[in-house]
Amino acid sequence: DDAYSRCKALRTIANGLYAPRDAEGLTDACVEAESKLGACRTELLTVAAQWDQGALALSGSQGPHSLRKGAMQSMKNISSKQDTHEHRRARLDTALKSVREAEALSQKMLERQRLLDEARREFQAALDAASERLAIIPVEQFIIQGIRAVPDAVVEARDAIYEAQKTLQGSDSAPIKEAVTNAQASVDKALARAESEALRLRAMTDLDECEKTLVQIGHEVREGGFEERIGDLLTHGEKCVQDARAVADAPDVATLVRAARGAVDAVNHAGEQLEKAQAQKRAEEKARFNKLLGRFQRMDEANSGRGVPKFAQRNGVQKPLFKVKRVSTVPVEAPPPEPIQPRIVPKAPKSPLTPRNVSPPDTPAATTPATVTKAPPTPAGGHTLDSWIAAKNLGKYASQLHDLAGDLHDLQEMTDQDADELAQECAMPKLAARRFKKALLELGAPVHP
Secondary structure, three states: HHHHHHHHHHHHHHHHHHHHHHHHHHHHHHHHHHHHHHHHHHHHHHHHHHHHHHHHHHHHOOHHHHHHHHHHHHHHHHHHHHHOHHHHHHHHHHHHHHHHHHHHHHHHHHHHHHHHHHHHHHHHHHHHHHHHHHOOHHHHHHOOOOHHHHHHHHHHHHHHHHHHHHHHOOOOHHHHHHHHHHHHHHHHHHHHHHHHHHHHHHHHHHHHHHHHHHHHHHHHHHHHHHHHHHHHHHHHHHHHHHHHHOOOOOOOOOHHHHHHHHHHHHHHHHHHHHHHHHHHHHHHHHHHHHHHHHHHHHHHHHHHHHHOOOOEOOEEEOOOOOOOOOOOOOOOOOOOOOOOOOOOOOOOOOOOOOOOOOOOOOOOOOOOOOOOOOOOOOHHHHHHHHHHHOOOHHHHHHHHHHHHOOOOHHHHOOOOOHHHHHHHHHOOOHHHHHHHHHHHHHHOOOOOO
């Protein structure tokens, strides 16, 4: 009975095995052990039945007191006809051994199943990690940019992960391991493709920034007049950008990355040279300003009592540095006085009460109109110095003109030599100097255009 119970437990284990082959093998071992146990049970029941029948037969023929004697005689008869007790015991031991062998087989199968469960957990963890790595790829961004290689690689990796998940349901670890390895390789391939295309996108973004920077540099170069110094660098930068865009679809993204880096270096070099040129120009302008400032300071010192500067002298005769030309005042004739209307005062009748020494009322005198004096006219049609500078398009030299003259009357005293010296100090172009002299001539200054 104990052996039968153990066989029943083995059948339960066989039903829970993953591998159909293992379940079938354990079931067959249980069936064999149960068959041997059944044969032993049948043999024992048969012997017991024969013993009972013999004992009953002897007791019926020899009386009720002969039951014990008949049982012993029946046992002797059975022993002579059947196998001995030792043979039956050997067959029972064989049946029990079959049960033990089936139990040992079940232990092996359970160990194999435990190892398979552990392998499944490890493979499942590997697939989960691969799925997480695959999820970090921004597929939507590549689709927006029109790059199909990365989405295709991601789809292929997802299919490989799905196939590996289905393989996990099998009972053989070798196919599972192979499927998981293929899934991991597909994920690695997708990540490598995404990284490569990300480098391509970054390189294209750098080229776009290079083009914007070149436009800004070109504007500043034209505005500052640095075409001769920076023009070749701009052309070289534009050529590098064009060459980099030509290899944008190269299979090896390293080619595009190298070309983009060359374009970035060329544009940065042009920007650095522009900054140096601008710094040099500012230094030159500062030096020119300091020179003019020093000259005007020396002029102030000369005006304070040490003499008049050279440009303020005419034909060896010193003249004031800033002399305001006075407009002669034209006498304004007063309007003729209005005629005085005679006032007739009627004589009052003499009265004895009126004293004789009372004089008549005084006649009011005529009021003399005030003389109106007109203000001297302003030169250049009523312009001030600032409006005259703006009208003549001389805004670049406004600070120098303000330092030289206080108003338009001072400019009327300038000569050709004065105008030439000012044009030289201000670095005034030839045509601008000619236009400046014409404007002075219109003011009435003694200059020749």
